[in-house]
Every structure is written in structure tokens, then in C-alpha cells.
Amino acid sequence: MTVQLIDPEVIGGTEEEPRLIGSECGRCSTVTFPRQRSCPRCTSEDVHARELATRGELWSWTIQCFAPKAPPYLPGGVEQFEPYGVGYVELPGEVRVETRLTESDPERLRIGMTMELTLIPVPGAADTLTYAFRPVEGDE
Amino acid sequence: MSGGDDVAIVGAGIHQFGRHDGVTGLEMGAIAARRALAGAGIAWQDIDFAAGGSDAAGNADTSVSILGLTGVPFINVKNGCATGGSALTTAHAMLVSGAAEVALVVGFDKHPRGAFNPLPEDWGIGSWYGETGLMLTTQFFALKIQRYMADYGISDSTLAKVAAKAFENGARNPNAWRRKPLSEDEILSSRMVNHPLTQYMFCSPGEGAVALVLARGPRIRELTKAPVYLRSVVFRTRRFGSFEVFSPSIPIESAPSATTEAAAAAFEEAGIGPSDVDIAQLQDTESGAEVMHLAETGLCEHGEQEALIQSGATELGGRIPVNTDGGCLACGEPIGASGLRQVHEIVLQLRGEAGERQVPKPCRVGFTQVYGAPGVSACTVLTV
Numbered sequence: 001m002t003v004q005l006i007d008p009e010v011i012g013g014t015e016e017e018p019r020l021i022g023s024e025c026g027r028c029s030t031v032t033f034p035r036q037r038s039c040p041r042c043t044s045e046d047v048h049a050r051e052l053a054t055r056g057e058l059w060s061w062t063i064q065c066f067a068p069k070a071p072p073y074l075p076g077g078v079e080q081f082e083p084y085g086v087g088y089v090e091l092p093g094e095v096r097v098e099t100r101l102t103e104s105d106p107e108r109l110r111i112g113m114t115m116e117l118t119l120i121p122v123p124g125a126a127d128t129l130t131y132a133f134r135p136v137e138g139d140e
Numbered sequence: 141m142s143g144g145d146d147v148a149i150v151g152a153g154i155h156q157f158g159r160h161d162g163v164t165g166l167e168m169g170a171i172a173a174r175r176a177l178a179g180a181g182i183a184w185q186d187i188d189f190a191a192g193g194s195d196a197a198g199n200a201d202t203s204v205s206i207l208g209l210t211g212v213p214f215i216n217v218k219n220g221c222a223t224g225g226s227a228l229t230t231a232h233a234m235l236v237s238g239a240a241e242v243a244l245v246v247g248f249d250k251h252p253r254g255a256f257n258p259l260p261e262d263w264g265i266g267s268w269y270g271e272t273g274l275m276l277t278t279q280f281f282a283l284k285i286q287r288y289m290a291d292y293g294i295s296d297s298t299l300a301k302v303a304a305k306a307f308e309n310g311a312r313n314p315n316a317w318r319r320k321p322l323s324e325d326e327i328l329s330s331r332m333v334n335h336p337l338t339q340y341m342f343c344s345p346g347e348g349a350v351a352l353v354l355a356r357g358p359r360i361r362e363l364t365k366a367p368v369y370l371r372s373v374v375f376r377t378r379r380f381g382s383f384e385v386f387s388p389s390i391p392i393e394s395a396p397s398a399t400t401e402a403a404a405a406a407f408e409e410a411g412i413g414p415s416d417v418d419i420a421q422l423q424d425t426e427s428g429a430e431v432m433h434l435a436e437t438g439l440c441e442h443g444e445q446e447a448l449i450q451s452g453a454t455e456l457g458g459r460i461p462v463n464t465d466g467g468c469l470a471c472g473e474p475i476g477a478s479g480l481r482q483v484h485e486i487v488l489q490l491r492g493e494a495g496e497r498q499v500p501k502p503c504r505v506g507f508t509q510v511y512g513a514p515g516v517s518a519c520t521v522l523t524v
Contacts, residue, residue, distance in 0.1 A: 006268045006271060006272065007266055007267075007268040009266070010268055022389070030380075030391065032389060032391075033388055033389035034388055040380050041380040041381075041391070059287065060283045060284070060286045060287035061283070061286060061335075062279055062282035062283050062286055062334045062336075063332070063334065063335045064273060064276065064279060064334060065331070065332050065333055065335075066255070066333060068255075068257070068270075068273055068275065068276055069254065069255065069257035071257065071259060071270060072258075072259050072269070072270020072271065072275045073270060073271065073273060073275075074271055077271070077273065086273070086274065086279050086283070087283070088283060088390065090392060093392075094392070095389045095391060095392060096389060096391070096392060097388070097389050098274055098283075098387060098388050098389060098390075099274075100272055100274070106335050111286075111287065111290050122271055122272065123271075123273060124271075125271070130271070130272045131272075
């Protein structure tokens with residue numbers, strides 16, 4: 001089965017080594033995610049794409065305990081719903097990225113733990129991958 | 141005493157919040173409008189400017205087909221949870237500018253059961269965001285309070301106390317939706333929705349309507365013996381660095397929230413400080429929002445909420461009663477109506493007409509704050 005990335009504007013790199021694509025302002029160096037055409041901080045339109053760091057610290061987290069509605073979730077995602085973790089991961093010197101977490105046990109999540117970029121199947125679309133962050137082994 | 145530039149609320153009307161099968165949002169808005177007009181002792185023909193809105197129940201200006209085709213200029217507003225505040229901002233500006241003397245604002249809504257399901261495309265985000273499972277307001281509220289609790293030492297018990305107070309106040313409010321008191325334990329042990337927030341810590345989308353009649357200068361005393369002066373109403377959108385709903389990323393560099401900026405400007409414009417406030421209505425889409433908004437509005441310092449709420453200071457008999465009508469938690473959240481509901485409640489409280497939930501201490505200064513997606517806030521300062 002060929003797999004595809006959910007949005008090539010958002011996730012770049014390869015399936016083995018994915019990278020999130022953000023943008024960086026040529027004037028004030030502000031980093032955003034996903035890529036923007038202008039800078040939300042200084043309003044400059046001199047903005048270029050930038051691959052973001054793949055490791056960072058968990059800044060906040062929650063567990064999504066009920067199935068989102070479809071749309072915007074996929075109908076198949078609602079059918080096979082299992083609670084999942086969501087958080088913001090702070091990429092040092094860049095930006096805090098909102099993300100699915102591979103961990104959904106509240107006892108195993110804590111603010112400040114090291115997280116690493118990975119890919120997971122989109123709920124309800126097995127042939128499509130989206131991004132997530134997973135706890136880094138040994139950082140318990 | 142009222143000066144020539146003063147703006148006051150001279151009539152307030154509400155349609156009960158909750159579920160009302162067979163009644164449209166527009167009809168609820170018209171009912172609230174008629175009640176506000178009756179309160180001011182005037183007819184719809186006497187209104188020379190109107191503004192209003194709903195998020196999901198139609199165009200507010202369609203009300204003219206129910207209320208009467210008088211040719212009145214009627215501006216529709218749509219600003220998420222700040223819809224009511226934006227309508228009020230618009231009417232206030234028209235009155236202050238002298239373009240109108242008596243204005244009506246109305247906010248109403250009617251939402252289906254369950255959580256909202258906004259589409260990312262409507263908020264400038266790709267469909268990947270919704271398909272990945274990130275397009276939920278409840279997640280934002282949970283992520284914001286989770287971090288805030290860690291930063292400022294707020295406990296789960298404090299989150300539960302906020303909800304318990306809301307249901308206690310709602311039980312005393314005939315216009316509230318949830319009128320059954322719940323204990324702190326019942327709230328903490330209810331179904332987990334988004335850690336750390338449980339089912340009873342969240343408001344539910346609902347139905348309801350509120351309308352207000354405002355007047356300027358000499359018209360105020362002609363219309364009422366008990367005016368409630370609108371000293372300021374300020375509306376703000378988010379700045380770079382604030383943490384807001386539907387944000388695929390947030391900057392590391394932080395900035396004050398839209399609420400912080402709107403509140404500070406509202407106090408400055410009114411010439412009244414947060415310490416002068418006797419009673420406040422704050423956006424409480426969930427327990428955490430009330431906790432954070434207490435500090436964002438300047439009513440207390442960040443971190444002070446734990447002691448403040450545990451001591452009962454925000455209850456009806458406390459030093460600074462908050463959400464005396466039960467707030468969104470007990471009244472539900474009809475998006476277009478909630479901002480005006482807060483002002484309606486302050487009007488009743490400052491006039492001493494709040495019945496079983498009347499705050500026992502004398503109140504002269506009231507404050508309201510609404511917050512909505514994707515980072516808008518409107519605040520008012522009201523006095524008698």
C-alpha cells in the first residue's frame with residue numbers, strides 16, 4: 001500500500017525522517033508553523049520556508065476523551081475513536097507546535113519531558129500519515 | 141449625574157437560556173427585545189439604531205420582520221463569543237458620536253447538542269488540522285489551564301469549586317439552564333472530557349437571547365429612574381504572542397491576551413480601577429477560563445486565584461462575587477447571547493433586582509468580560 005502525507009505543505013522530508021515545514025521571517029526571524037506567507041509579528045512579506053527541529057519539550061498536554069465530530073474529523077476516525085493525547089511541544093529557539101501525542105496515558109505525560117517528531121496514520125484514513133510527537137526513551 | 145455624553149442602559153430583556161424546541165433563535169431575540177423595550181417604557185418605533193448578532197441562528201437584522209419595519213439602521217455583527225460585546229461596542233460608538241439617541245442591541249443563538257464542530261478552512265487553517273484531531277475548542281481550554289495550573293499552583297479542587305459555585309448560583313436564577321446544585325466531588329468524579337477538565341467543568345452549547353436598550357445624555361433620565369451607566373466598552377483582537385484557540389503553533393515570546401488588553405483599556409477609559417469593582421461576570425466556557433480571566437482582567441494577581449476561590453471570595457456573599465447568574469456553566473453557551481447576558485446580570489444586580497441571587501453587599505461598580513475564538517475579547521465597566 002502506498003502511503004501519502006496528509007499535506008505536503010505541512011510535512012516534508014521522508015517517511016523515515018519527516019520534518020515539519022514552518023516559515024521564518026527574513027526581517028525579524030520569527031518562526032511560525034505551518035508556513036505563512038507573511039509575518040504575524042512584524043507584517044513583513046519576506047518570509048521563507050524552514051524545516052523545524054524534530055525534538056523539543058512538552059509545554060502542555062491534554063487527553064482528547066471524546067470523538068471529534070465529522071467533519072472536520074474523518075467519519076472513519078469517529079468510528080474507530082480511542083482517546084488520544086494532544087500537546088504543544090516547544091522546539092528550542094523556534095516555536096511551540098500543537099501536535100498529537102503517541103502517548104494517551106495521563107500518568108505518563110508531564111510538562112518538560114523530551115519529545116520527538118514521528119508519523120502516525122490519520123484516524124479513518126490508513127493510507128495517510130500525519131505528524132505526532134512521541135516521548136523520547138530514557139527521559140522518564 | 142448624567143452628562144451630555146453619558147450612555148446608560150435603560151432597559152434589559154432576556155429569553156430564558158436552555159433548550160427551547162419549536163422557537164427559533166430569531167424569535168427568542170425578538171422576545172428579549174420586546175422585554176427590553178418594555179423595561180425602558182418605549183416602543184420599537186422609538187429606536188433609532190440597532191446592532192445585534194448570532195453565530196448560528198441567522199441574521200439579527202431579520203428581527204425587523206418580527207418587531208416591525210420601521211426603517212431603523214440595523215448592523216449585524218458576528219464575532220464568535222464576543223458577538224454581544226461587539227454589538228454593544230457598535231451601539232455605544234453610535235450613541236457617543238451623536239448619530240443615535242436611543243439604541244437597541246440584541247444577541248441570540250440556538251446550537252445543536254454536543255460540542256461545536258468548526259471547520260479549519262473557516263479559520264484560515266488547512267483541513268489537515270481537523271483530520272488530525274486538533275480542531276476542538278475544548279482542547280485549547282484544557283491545554284491553557286493545564287500549563288497555567290503548573291505555572292501558578294492552581295488545584296483541581298479550585299476548578300471544581302468554580303463549577304460548584306456556578307450551579308449554586310444557577311439554582312437561584314429562573315433564566316438559567318442548569319438549576320441543580322452539584323458538589324465539588326460530583327464535579328471532580330464526572331466523566332473526563334479533556335484533562336484536567338471534567339464534564340461538569342464545561343459549559344454546553346445552548347439557546348437563549350438577551351437585548352438591551354441604551355440611551356444617551358438627557359434621554360437617559362427621561363426613560364428611567366434607575367440607569368446603569370456604560371462607562372466603557374472595549375473590544376480587542378489578539379496580539380502576536382498571546383495563546384489563543386485554534387493555534388497550530390504559538391510563539392515562545394509571550395504577550396498579554398486579548399482579554400488583558402481589553403480589560404486594561406476598559407478600566408482606563410472608565411477612570412475606574414479593578415480594585416473598585418464590586419461584582420464581575422467573566423467568560424467561563426469552562427472552570428479554568430474563570431480562574432485565568434480573574435487575573436487577566438486585573439481583578440487579582442496571577443496565582444492569587446487559588447486562595448481567593450478557596451476562601452469563597454467569588455461566591456455571592458464574598459468580597460468580589462463572580463458569575464452571579466451561574467455564568468456559561470449554568471446558563472449554557474448560546475454564542476451570540478452570552479456577552480449581553482453578562483451585562484444584563486450586572487444591570488439587575490446594580491439595580492438590586494436580582495431576586496434570590498442578589499448580592500448582599502451594596503454594589504456600585506460592575507465589570508464584564510467575554511472571550512472568543514480565535515482570540516477576541518470585549519470588556520465593559522458599568523456603574524450606578
